[in-house]
Structures are given as structure tokens and as C-alpha cells.
Amino acid sequence: MVAERIPPLRPRLSTCTNSILANPGAFALFLDVDGTLLELAATPRSVRVPDGLSDLLGQLTRRLDGAVAIISGRLISEIDQILSPLKLTASGVHGAELRKAPDSDIERVTPVLPLEIVEEMRKLAARIPGVIAEPKGPGLAIHYRLAPHAEANILAVIEDFLDRHAGAFELLPGKRLYEIIPSGLSKGTALAALASLPAFRGRVPIMIGDDIGDETAFAAAEGMKGFGLRVAGEYYHEEMADFSGPRSVLTWLERIAGAAQQPAERARSL
Template sequence: MTQAERDLESAEEPVSSVLDGVTRDILRELKDDPTHWAVFLDIDGTLLELALTPDAIIVPPSLPDDLDRLRERLQGAMALVTGRALAYADQLFTPHRFPLAGLHGAEIRDCNGNTALASITPEFEALKQAIAREAESMPGVLIEDKGAAVAAHYRLAPDYQQVLAERMQHYVREAGPGWALQLGKMVFEIRPARSSKGDAVEFFMQQAAFANRRPLAFGDDLTDESMFSVVNARGGHAVRVGNLAAPSCAAGRAPSPVFVREAIAAIVAGNH
């Protein structure tokens, strides 16, 4: 039996000292009667461990099917909410296509498969190329072209944090009022300003499969705080994964992506 299964089954204090009681009880409820909850899941750092480079993440073979079973158990009330581009996220969980918000909500696919993608202007393409050229002089800095967003990762080059912060602030001003600078774990990202992960949760909660349910959100980063705020305002429950000491408006805590995956597997264990 996994750690998550023990925590879900135990009626006493959770075995894991970092899993709070409210989160434990909600996970048990999802296993016994999931009809009251809608689940929102970040990907990197929440479902999957972070890696040194964006393309080095590893998807455990069982996870795509477990997520599909979770969606079935929730009668469709599950969505992925990520900073990844929608097309990239789809590749991670093939062959399944989940309700999904990509680029922090700038791209979205609803429960019926209808998709809205962010537009990419020639000016933004030129700006991405300029950022990539400048990064060539910063060994270890990786530029991730997300289409309608661009991220500068410095996990392999932490000494460049300050200069990258200044340069990305310069570029977001150059991009104009339609763009925002998003801070994350060892990354600066320029993304469309019109949407956030919180906006994505609001969008999904208007859909029939999610309506009249309480939102439950899992995330690990600053980029998830807008999602947590909306979840809290709607009377739901937000869970911060990983760095338990990090300030967050999430009331719940979970230790790691491994725990999140094991909890999902435990919830859907009787579903196949």
C-alpha cells in the first residue's frame, strides 16, 4: 500500500506529517463520493517532478490513464491548468485529451473539445528571436518558445538571475500592454496579460460538468496563486505541493508530485 493510500484509508491522524487533515479528508471523500468536487491540477512540479530542462520531464506510464479515470470518476469535472502550451501538454498525456488551460489560461479547451488559442503577432515572434539571441551570451540559460509566450530558464545558470530579471522586464515593456512578466521557479516568462490560471478556473466553473461543485486545486508555484485565490473565494480548497515553507494562500499542503500521483491512483483504484 502506498503512502497516499494509507493516508486516505486512515481515520486517525495522517501517516504523512506534512499532509494536513483537511486535505486528507477531502481526498478520502473523492474516493468515496466525488460528486461534490471539481479538480484542477497543475502539471510541472505538481503532477510531474521538475527537471533541469523543460523537455527533460518524465511522465510515469500509468499517469495518463489514471487522469482519464479520475475525469470519469468526477463525471468530467477535472481540468489541467498549466503554463505549458496546450499542444505540448497534450503530448505529455497522449492519447487522452483533457479539459485544459495552457499558457496560464491564455489557451483553453473546454469539456466539449472546443479550443481557443492565443494569437502570435509578427512583433512577438521578433521579440522571441531577440531574447534567444541575447541568451546565447548567457551559458546555461535556456529559452523556451511556447508559441504565444516565451520563458527564460536559469536553473542551470542561477548567477544570471538578476540580469535576466532586468532584461525580461525590458522585453515585456517592449512587448506592450498586452503582455505580462510571470515569475516562477527559476524562470522568467513573458505571457499574454489577458488571462491567468484563476481566470481559467472561473471559465471551467461555468461549464455544466463543473457547475455546483466545490473547486479543489493542486499547484506548486507562484504561477498557481491566482488559481488558489479563486478556489478559496468559491469556498473550495487549495493545496500547495512541495515547498511547505513557501508563503501561499493555499490552506492545504502535500509533500510531492509522487504523493499527488499516488493519491490519484488510490482514488481511481476501484474504477477499472
């Protein structure tokens, strides 16, 4: 990972930084992945993983006595691949999957999506070059970053499905993607569930994310008198954000972890 010079801290981030450095044992850290730890890529499989990311998160976990978790829209199995060999407490698919300790099994909170919507989205993706359908067990994402003209068509198909399954699923827009997730689940419900676990209980939560799907987790953290820290990008403009991008997040995490040195920039493909 490459450290970048940390810009002058905004008041919310400054308060959070000073507090966690003064008493790390009082805090728990919850982290999104894409757009937060990793730069966004054209497809989910083409992200670049900074060399040393796994080591850094391992250092953080030790510094915070195990109170570090991933909260992502990805499957937990994909998170494990990204962070290999490290495994962390995690939530995947916006709260539809949970792993309550690094050495525990992955728990699926809801059943898988009906096969009809999975097949419908796969057919739609096959018809439109650049559209990617990504089934995730209990959820599904359809990416159109490479085919922005297809947005209206994709949305119409999803809304028709939601009308046929009223109340069972919700539509979550994101950065050049739409996601179908089970109703009643979110990154906010995931944070609340993980914050109640022994390693996290009684600690002040810090959630870092970059997209609309992270808003419920920000609200959950702030409702526990914690911090919701936003990363600038396609959703949050610089003036709304606490971090300028994933590199500044990693630099901040290195500071919190007390990393003694900054490794040279390298990256590996997922």
C-alpha cells in the first residue's frame, strides 16, 4: 500500500481519530470493501487488491482486540478471497450473511433468491453486452458500468419482479449497479448484529463506507454514539466526505494500527 499525506482532518474525522488513538480499546471498526478499502473497478472481479492489505487489517484487529469487521454487499466468501489469508468477522450481501467470529461458519440469514429472477437477470445480461448479473445467494446485483445505456431497461425488469413479490425484496441502487436484497435487511441491521457480539459489545462503533448502501450502517453507528465516516467518490463529493478516497482510508488505518513503515506500492489482481 502507498501512504499518502493525510490532509487536514475535518472536525468529525479529527474527533474520531483523537479518540481512538487515545483509547483504542474503547472502539470497534466496521469497514466496507469496494470504494472504501479498494478502488472501484469496471467489474467486481477486476478489482486490484493493495499489497499488504491483509497484514494491515490483521494489525488493526490485534490493536483493537478483535473488534474489526467487514460489512459488505459482497459474499463473505469473496471477502475472504480478497483478504486471504486473513479472515475477519463479517457481514455479506447487506446483512443476509453473517460470520460472527473469524473461525466461525458463515450463517445465511435468509433463503436464496427465487430462481426465476436469477435466470431473468442472466438472460438480460446475455442480451446486453457489458451488463453483468451477479447472483449472491440471498441477493443479486446487476452491474451496468460498462453499459450505462441499459439502466432503464434493467430497472424496469427489477421493478416488475418486485411487483410480483410485493414486500419480500427491496431494490438498492448503487454505483452503476442495482441490487435486490431481502426486505428488512441492510448494512445497518448487520452492524447492529455484529456490534452485539462479545468482541464488539460496549465499544464505540466506527463505520467507514462510500455508497448509499452504507447509509443505514452510518445511522446505526451514530445511533450508538459512534461515527459514520464517508469516503469520497461517485456518491459522496469531497465536501461531504471525511476521506478523499480508498488511499486516504488506508493511510488512516495505518495510523490507527501503528504501522511502523509503509510498504512499496504493489497490487495483485483478484
